[in-house]
Amino acid sequence: MTDGAPLPDLTQPATVVAPALVGCTLVRRYGDGTVVRGLIVETEAYEPGDPACHGYRRRTARNGVMFGPPGTCYVYLIYGIYHCLNIVTDGVDVPSAVLIRALALDRLPPDLPPQQATPPHRVAAGPGKLCRTLAIDLTHNGTPLGPQSCLDLAPRRDPTYPLVQTTRIGLTQGTDLPWRWYLQDHPAVSKKG
């Protein structure tokens, strides 16, 4: 008796995978065996031909993972402070990834750093906050998702989700592309849209 619900096919373009990942669960396994699950409530897609995509110009040391196989994690440092987690999609040599922007956690992680200003249900509401909360950093760049990995995906349970599609947040280029998706009215979404 296996779980019938399949994961999204990660070999597709990011604009196809991004909406399909909303409602799936990101699994974070810690070294001590602790497991924290987060419902993916918000994503953005980045593809070739998209001026906001890190792989838009060429392959570099930083964005190399984006050009690798689908199902791996692309993590980068932004503003020298925060990390952002992406799931690489599409084929090898195709720079395509889905930014995980917000999670609804099933529990608070162990050794959670002081976040007194943030309500518990909002500790993973934003790409930088979710990486900080789940202790995801550059050491996870290139990590393959999977049952043996510290990062994994689990399929949707409830197939009926009110998805909203809007433009992406915080960009200076490609601001017109409607490549952001989120669960309507979900309290863990990073910002109103």
Place this chain on the structure above:
DNA sequence: CTCACGATTGGA
């Protein structure tokens, strides 16, 4: 080699 800047966040 240099230097302006960013897929963010929290505080003024």
Place this chain on the structure above:
DNA sequence: CCAATCGTGAGC
């Protein structure tokens, strides 16, 4: 509105 903070990469 604005600063924090640093790796990256485009340009000289």
